[in-house]
Amino acid sequence: MQSARQHRIEPPRGRKTPRRLSARRKTLLEQGVSQFGINAKEIRTATPASCLPQAWFGESFTGKVFLEVGFGGGEHLVAIAQDKPHDGFIGAEVHQGGLANCCALLAENQVENVRLFAEDVRTLLTACTDNALDGAFVLFPDPWPKRRHAKRRIISQDFLDELARVLRKGAVLQAASDDPVCQVSLLQELLAHKAFAWNATQAVHPARCWTKPPPNWHSTRYEAKALKAGRKPIYLTLFRV
Ligand SMILES: C[S@@+](CC[C@H](N)C(=O)[O-])C[C@H]1O[C@@H](n2cnc3c(N)ncnc32)[C@H](O)[C@@H]1O
Numbered sequence: 001m002q003s004a005r006q007h008r009i010e011p012p013r014g015r016k017t018p019r020r021l022s023a024r025r026k027t028l029l030e031q032g033v034s035q036f037g038i039n040a041k042e043i044r045t046a047t048p049a050s051c052l053p054q055a056w057f058g059e060s061f062t063g064k065v066f067l068e069v070g071f072g073g074g075e076h077l078v079a080i081a082q083d084k085p086h087d088g089f090i091g092a093e094v095h096q097g098g099l100a101n102c103c104a105l106l107a108e109n110q111v112e113n114v115r116l117f118a119e120d121v122r123t124l125l126t127a128c129t130d131n132a133l134d135g136a137f138v139l140f141p142d143p144w145p146k147r148r149h150a151k152r153r154i155i156s157q158d159f160l161d162e163l164a165r166v167l168r169k170g171a172v173l174q175a176a177s178d179d180p181v182c183q184v185s186l187l188q189e190l191l192a193h194k195a196f197a198w199n200a201t202q203a204v205h206p207a208r209c210w211t212k213p214p215p216n217w218h219s220t221r222y223e224a225k226a227l228k229a230g231r232k233p234i235y236l237t238l239f240r241v
Contacts, residue, residue, distance in 0.1 A: 012094050012120055012142075012152075012154075021096060021097065021100060025097075025100040025101075025104070026100070028100055028103045028104045028107060029096065029099055029100040029103050031103065031107070032099070032100075032102070032103020032104075032106055032107065032116065033099070033103065033116060033118060036103070036106060036114055036115055036116045037115070037116050037117075037118060038056055038090070038115050038116065038117045038124070040117065040118060040119045040123075043117070043119075043123055043124055043127045044119075044123055044127075046127040048126050048127065049126075049127070049128065049129055049130060049165075050127065050129065051127040051128050051129060051132075052128075052129050052132060053065045053067075053088070053090060053115075053128055053129075053132050053133065054088070054132070056088070056090070056115045057088040057113065057115065061088060062086075063084075063086045063087040063088055063113075064084075064087045064088070064134035064135070065087065065088040065089075065090065065132065065133050065134055066080070066087065066088070066089050066090070066133065066134055066135040066136065066137070067089075067090045067091075067092065067121075067124075067133050067135075067136045067137070067166075068080075068089065068090070068091045068092070068136070068137040068139070069092055069121045069136065069137065069138045069141070069154065070092065070093055070094075070121065070138070070139075070141055070142070070154065071091040071092070071093045071098065071102060071139075072093065072095075072098050072140075072220060072221050072222060073097075073098050073101040073102060073105075073221045074091060074093070074098065074099075074101055074102025074103075074105050074106070075105065075218070075219070075220060075221055076137070076139060076218045076219070076220045077089055077091040077102060077114060078102065078105040078106060078109060078111055078114065079218035080137075080218060081111050081113050081114045082109060082111055083216070083218075084113075085113055086113075087113065087134075088113050088114075088115065089113060089114045089115070090114075090115045090116075090117060090124070091114060091115070091116050091117070092116075092117040092118075092119070092120075092121035092124055093116070093117075093118065094118070094119060094120060096118075099116065099118055102114075102116065103116075121154075122159065122162065125159075125162045125163060125165075125166050126162065128166045129166075130165055130166065131166070131167070131168040131169070132166050132168070133166050133167050133168065133171060134167075134168060134171050135167070135171045135172045135173070135174070136163060136167060136171070136172075136173050136174070137173075137174045137175075138154065138155060138173070138174070138175045138176075139174070139175070139176045139220050139222070139223070140176055140177055140178060140220055140222035140223060140226070140233070141153065141154045141155060141175075141177065141182070142154070143177065143179035143181060143182035144182070145179055145180075145181035145182060150185065153182065153185055155175065155185070155186055155189045155190065156189060157189060157192065157193060160189065160190070160193040160195065160196065161193075161195075164193070164195035164196065164240060167240040168240065169240055169241070170239060170240060171239070171240040172237060172238070172239060172240075173190075173196060173237075173238040173239070173240065174214065174235070174236070174237055174238075175190065175235075175236045175238070176213075176220075176223065176233055176234065176235045176236065177233065177234060178222070178223065178226030178227075178231040178232070178233040178234075179231075183234050186234075186236065187234075187236070190236060190238055194241075195240060195241060196238040196239065196240060196241065197238060197239050197241045198236065198237075198238050199237040199238065199239065210234055210235055210236060210237075211232060211233075211234060211235070212235065213233075213235050214235055214237055217235075
């Protein structure tokens with residue numbers, strides 16, 4: 001298995017800062033990051049595979065820890081954190097507007113079991129210890145449908161190597177996409193990786209069909225946009241074997 005640490009990580013492309021962040025959103029962002037932020041400098045300089053994510057939730061924390069990659073506006077992240085108040089939820093997002101939105105949702109809903117990483121999720125994964133996480137969500141990742149941009153898609157064999165290292169055995173990886181090119185790429189990458197097995201019942205069971213969201217699903221902003229535009233998302237549930 002190749003480690004992402006052995007590769008130069010291309011920084012994520014796309015707009016990281018919104019055109020304008022209002023004074024109120026800027027304040028919410030600053031307050032939210034100071035209350036819930038994971039120290040990015042510490043993570044960047046940490047010895048690879050040395051950080052225990054459980055420690056970010058306090059000394060008395062005994063729950064499970066989940067990661068959401070590229071949470072956008074944080075709607076899904078905050079909703080799943082509310083569902084399971086005794087577990088911990090880490091969200092990674094590079095877009096400042098999305099981070100500000102998530103900070104606002106955390107404050108409005110008085111949610112405290114979330115930690116935010118405001119940089120490239122791959123830096124965070126590199127720093128985490130083996131078998132540290134109980135599950136991960138990669139929902140509607142940037143599709144990069146053009147062939148010349150394919151390398152920018154987050155789900156690659158290198159990324160899955162690192163995710164597999166950090167997920168404990170039996171952990172669930174939930175992925176979704178509405179873009180036809182990205183859907184094919186997701187399926188190819190996920191099914192090619194030996195550390196992940198696709199939930200077979202999902203593929204054949206009509207009630208658990210992979211064209212429908214899994215039980216207890218919370219919609220994401222991109223999913224809502226896709227459905228409104230008539231696109232048909234796929235929802236893939238995989239297990240760390
Ligand atoms: C298409 S949006 C989907 C957002 C959200 N998951 C949803 O469904 O509404 C993809 C998000 O992933 C974020 N992203 C892309 N690459 C990332 C990376 N390497 N680390 C953290 N976030 C990333 C982008 O900033 C963007 O907000």
